[in-house]
Amino acid sequence: MNRINNSQFIALMLIGDVFVLFCLSGTVTAMTATGFGLGSLLQLIICLPAMFSLKKGSTLLESGKFLQAAALVLAVFRGGLLFSLLWSTSETVYIPYEGSGVSGKLLVAGLIAAVCVYISSSGIKALARSALIAAALGGLCLATVVIFALAHMDREALEVTERQGIFSQILRGFGAGGSLSSLILMLGCTENSGSRRKTGTVYFFARGILSAAVILTAVLICGGIMEITEFPVAMAAQLSQPFPVQRIDALFLIVFSVFAVYAVCVEAVTADNLLNQLIPKLKKYRSTAALAAMCGVGFFFGKALRQPWVAAALAAALPVMLAVRLIFRRREVSSSE
């Protein structure tokens, strides 16, 4: 099993989370930022049992077949959700004429899937190494947008209240960061097993802060036109103009595409490793099969997967199963004593 360091792990996971934020649709307010922060905190709490198990050296790849199969299914569904988000957002992100219309969107999704097959077949290590560079590029884009937002902010936009309430925003935030199968698998691949709980905790806090920052930036830039904005974060990036004669559409397009590839690759690599454990005889085309399944799930169930409660349920499934397993094991140990 390839080993990755803590920075690579955090970069890999945050890239996927930021891609989901790029594809965030619907109205966002300051309360949404709070909800996303609290959603990250909730995910940390439910992942603690899994992180305790990892600290003791028990990784997902050493778990029983049932858990591995469940993680595989969840990774495929997560990948399907990512393809569905890519499909719906690609119309808004200005891709040149090749990306317009149904055939264009199919071409874009197909190219991304092909690149993912290539990258995921190289293993976790190759993916993780390049993730730091991609994360740095994304950080540059994000910093530019944040600086622009602070220079041109519409403070009144922060006062707009969320009609649906804080609970719906927490649910939205919880479902948005749902790549927990990949998280648990990747965390098990980090070098120092003793620091996995700390690394996981750092990741969740970083994600909460980053999500809140990105959403608040979108609110500050698009606040006045939020009711006509379908994808506020993407629109905020497109409206940023750090210099009078320079927009960052092109940089955002590159970051969007790169992050889409990484987000899907993380799920593909997860599925590849789990398939290797579940069906050792399947030596070739594991990544291809996983990606094909993700595309199919995205095509047929994409709309359902984008519902906040569905995404939240899928996100919570594996950590809850791991927590239940931990409880039963402790009971067995205590009853045998």
Place this chain on the structure above:
Amino acid sequence: MKKMLMLLLFPAVLLTGCSSRGNVNEKAYLRAAAVDGDSVTFVFFNEDEGTVTVPLSDPEKAKPAAELAIGKEIFTGHTEIVLLGDCDREEVLKHILKKWRVSPSCMAVESDGKGEIILKARNPKRLTGIIEQAQEKDLAPKCDIITVLSRLLDGEPEEMPLLSVYGLESEK
């Protein structure tokens, strides 16, 4: 398998827009537009392309008609100023922001009379310069498309600089 995949991905570089379809000379870059009740006027950065007025009230239909008139695709992402005459300003600005993908610094101003006449009489660079100077002297409100559209969506009173062929006018 990886070699085959690389061979398949290599032609993807042909889709990067480096073909002649994206040639700068084959596009007309919109500098200013005027939307009046019965026509839309386009002024381009390249003065050789002249000023095109299309007798259609809907900007969505007017752009393709203008492209036919000048024989080039019109790129609207660098539009500097839009003059709004007798039209549904909220809908026009929504369309311009979402479909034309103009810069957030694109100005939205009110035209005193037909915007077509103002654009034919005055260079767009001079018009934007007039607005910028007026804003520096607090004689004109902030009028970037985002600010103006935000006000319209909030139901606030319209607050845009008023331009005529003579320059900036005081509010009506």
